Amino acid sequence: MLLRLLASACALLLSAQVLAQAPLSSPTISYTRDIQPIFTEKCVACHACNDAACQLNLGSAEGAERGASKVPVYQGDRTAAVATTRLFYDARDVVGWRKDGFYSVLDQQGSQAALMARMLELGHSTPLVPNAKLPEEIVLGLNRNNMCPLPHEFDAYAGAHPKEGMPLAVTGLTDQQYRTLQRWLAAGAPVEKVAIQPNASEMQQIGEWEELLNRPGSTEALVARWLYEHLFLAHIYFVGGEPGHYFQWVRSRTPSGQPVDLIATRRPNDPPGTDFYYRLVPVQGVIVHKTHISYPMGPQKLKRVKQLFYSGDWHASALPGYGPRHRANPFETFEAIPAVARYQFMLDNAEYFVRTFIRGPVCRGQIATDVIRDNFWALFQEPAHDRYITDAAYRGEATPLLAMPGQIDDVGSVLSLWHAYRDKRNQYESLRRDAYAELPPPSWSTLWAGNDNALLSIFRHFDSASVNKGLIGDVPLTIWLFDYPLLERTYYQLAVNFDVYGNVSHQLQTRLYFDLIRNGAEVNFLRLMPASQRGHILSDWYQNSGKVKMWMDYEDIDTDTPSGLKLDKHDPKRDFGLQLLQRTASLNAAPDPINRCQGAYCSRPQMSEEFRDAEQSLSRLVSRPAAGLKVIGQLPEASMLRIEGKDGQRQVYSLLRNRAHSNVAFLLGEAYRYQPGLDTLTLYPGVLSSYPNFMFNVPAGEVAEFVESLEAARDDKASFERIVTRWGIRRSHPEFWRYFHDLNTYIQETDPREAGVLDMNRYENL
Incomplete structure (x- = not known):
């Protein structure tokens, strides 16, 4: 003492x-x-x-x-x-x-x-x-x-x-x-609070949007509620807005022109308890990358929203209430709004919506991420080929089956609730399977290709994940295909209805249902594969204990009706991925010669010779199983690689470890399903994680030696320690903060709307 x-x-x-x-x-x-x-x-x-x-x-x-x-x-x-x-x-x-x-x-x-x-x-x-x-x-x-x-x-x-x-x-x-x-x-820690103030252009556009969402009438109020529930997480920026200015939708007791009196409900679809108005308020404080999900608004977006929701002859005769039933089934709550409008709005900015539930502002996501693979691509069904959109009778049958769990958090009822919602979901999958079997075989026209949101790449980094436009990396093991019912359910289950402050029952129900969502996205994709190969591909995704899960919880897949695609019969899934890359070249926001090297050149042609040589060397690390590149087992999930040129220029790359699993179908025991010999690396320009696990800083002239050292290190810890000591930026490095914040500087230079302070809670002690 x-x-x-x-x-x-x-x-x-x-x-x-x-x-x-x-x-x-x-x-x-x-x-x-x-x-x-x-x-x-x-x-x-x-x-x-x-x-x-x-x-x-x-x-x-x-x-x-x-x-x-x-x-x-x-x-x-x-x-x-x-x-x-x-x-x-x-x-x-x-x-x-x-x-x-x-x-x-x-x-x-x-x-x-x-x-x-x-x-x-x-x-x-x-x-x-x-x-x-x-x-x-x-x-x-x-x-x-x-x-x-x-x-x-x-x-x-x-x-x-x-x-x-x-x-x-x-x-x-x-x-x-x-x-x-x-x-x-x-001195007493005095503070002065300087709130962000919109500029004239932002004020004008805020007024236009608030006027739209606060129009009187049942039809207008229903649309406004749907839009609010889909944009409440967005960091909105305006055409003509100030750099660094972002805004969020809230519900306020006061109308436009008066100070906001915020209604702070647990969820955005909880009862407001009073009359309210939708308002846009500035996002205050430092922008941090992990919570920053940007969304553009401007005259064209306003025109698009009016075209989708405020044209046509549909009307809402009455407004639905709030509460558990309406939270559980947004398809029923908003059924008066044309389904094609709802789906197309989500497709227009699909990257935003997938980020809300994959990357998300929750900031600790293993409850969701341990149910997904370490890397996969996401595609979307063309609305004209989505039966929920085109067939009113089918939509009427499907809607009651699309309710989601998590609204009742009684711990003692968690299993009975889960079984009830699982059975409803499987009834829906059976209905969908039989209904789609009546349609012409799916083909390339089945896939939506409206803009560069049509192709997304997801990388999981254990308890966090990232979403980026384009097809990044080698053809992955799994590909997800979202239709409207699947995209909307995923968004509501993991973003709108998820309560980070909730109890174990709520969180368990959310996690278990997300397992069914993943399975549904995989099954949707399987219909593009040859009928005779679907069972084999599914078995590869659900090895060992996964087969028990298929028997217990999943509906049988369609192995009879044909696909309209002509694919290599020996490896149709990889052939699909390669054909997809060729067919969508004009949409693909992520050409990737490093991971998908064709011929002798494995670098970006627009780079200087110094950086082309560096990328050529780095390409030796990617798309190789850990059985042949042992050092993968010692690398973190998401390393940042900073390559310094002779003239002071630098390039930043994400070196991502893709862990292989026999299946990802269970809540517990993930380590038992690792297949470490099948782990691979993906290397891509930019910062593909909000949570860097480590940084390496390598002069361009030493990249070949760096790569050779990694190849030689195998599973020798002493050799890896020497690599870290020479090129690594440990937490104790005298220049740690300069290198760490340079990652965000790089984002500001290459994609300024996505910039924000990165998180170092997961930075490892290598």
């Missing part, structure tokens, strides 16, 4: 010395000018979204003032849902957050410095050994049990975790940043 008191006294003395060194005439510190930039550079990478440590969100003044909480958002075994704690939504001020159990990290505690000041001092007084591996006792990643000490518990925390000050286990603050923060905290 005496040692702890001495340590605390020394810490306070050091802080006092730091403050004493500051000039007496130093200017007033501004939160906006001086403090938030430090938080953005050194703190936001861990302190943002739902998985921010101790719920301390440092992306805004409001988050810093709110402080921390001991209650975790992610707690998969809780039997009761917890209160929502969404910044800017669930409390209006600091007083409200204190009532919800948040405690200050900024306030001085009597004679003691603020909790943040002591955490920063602990980190600053124990610097890391430059570019060395961190001590094993520092637990990192999602397995870390965050302590979240209260101010009076800090001494005990520091005594037990002397190397775990802030920023945690990473190259810390510069001396100047440290002095600035400590002076600010000692």
Whole structure:
């Protein structure tokens, strides 16, 4: 106890010395000018979204003032849902957050410095050994049990975790940043809040959109509700808008022209409890990549929405209510709106919708991601060939079967609820199979090809995933084909209806139903394969225990009716993928000569000779099973590769590990279904993950040696350690933050609307 008191006294003395060194005439510190930039550079990478440590969100003044909480958002075994704690939504001020159990990290505690000041001092007084591996006792990643000490518990925390000050286990603050923060905290941590204000063009367009969604009448109100439920996650940007300005749809008690009085329901389709208006509000705080799902709006989009929903002779005679039944079945809730309008709206920006439930703003997604393969392509059914769109009688039969679980969270009823919804889904699959068997054989015209959203690539990185336009990588093991009922159900189940604050029953029902969704997307694709090959392909996807799952939970597939495609009989799935690449070349946003090398040249032709040579060497790593490239077993899920040219230019690549599984059909025991010898790598230009697991920085002239070293390392840990030491950017690297933030700089240069601070919670200690 005496040692702890001495340590605390020394810490306070050091802080006092730091403050004493500051000039007496130093200017007033501004939160906006001086403090938030430090938080953005050194703190936001861990302190943002739902998985921010101790719920301390440092992306805004409001988050810093709110402080921390001991209650975790992610707690998969809780039997009761917890209160929502969404910044800017669930409390209006600091007083409200204190009532919800948040405690200050900024306030001085009597004679003691603020909790943040002591955490920063602990980190600053124990610097890391430059570019060395961190001590094993520092637990990192999602397995870390965050302590979240209260101010009076800090001494005990520091005594037990002397190397775990802030920023945690990473190259810390510069001396100047440290002095600035400590002076600010000692001065009482004053903040000024500067809200984002729309410019004139944005104001005009906001007015036009709010006018459209708030028109009187049942028909108009039904369309507005459907649009709101499909855009509530969007970070909307406008034609003519300011760079970095994004907006979100909310429900407000007040109409346009008045300050927004936000209605903070748990879900966007929960009862509002009062009269309300749809409003667009600026997204406040630092934009972080993992929650940033951008969506364009402008005059053309407004015209498109009016064309899809406000033309024709359809009318809604009455408005549906809210509640579990209407949440469970949006097909019934919105059946008055023409199905073709709903589906086409989703197709127009399909990447956005798939990102909401694959990449998502949930920020910790293994409940969903462990049911999908590590890489696959997603395609969409042409509306004219979607029977739910074209056949009213079929639609009437199908709609009652499309309800989704998760609305009733009684733990004791989870299995009976699951069985009921599984049986309904299988009745629907049987209905669909028989109905489509009556149609002409599916062909290339079955696939929607309306714009570059028609081809998507999904990569899973264990507990997160990414979605990108175009066909990236080699032809994958599985391909998903969404029709309207499948796309809408996936969106509602995993985005609209999913409650990250829900209990184990809700989350279990969501996960189990997503397994059926994946299976449905695979079965849709199988109809494009030769009838005689479908069973064989399905068995390859569901090996070993997967066959038990097929018997228990899945409906039988169609192995009789023919396909209209002419495919190689020995490997029809790969032949389909190769033909798809040729047929959709004009739509494919991701030409990929590195992973799909044709002939002698495996690089992008538009690159300089230096980078073409680098890509040529790197191509030796891709599309090779780990049985022949043993080092794959030591690589993280998503490594970022930074290649530096002689003239100061650089290129950034994502080196993604694609883990192979015998099947992905079960909730537990995933490690038992790994097939590590079949793992492969995909290398693609750009940043294809919100959560980099590691970075390598390699001079272009050393790329060939880097590749040779990886090939030679095999499963030798010492050899891999030498690679990491020479080219790796460990958390302790003196230039860690420069390299880390350069990834976002690269996004800003190549695709500025997608830029945002990346997350380092999953950055590994290699």
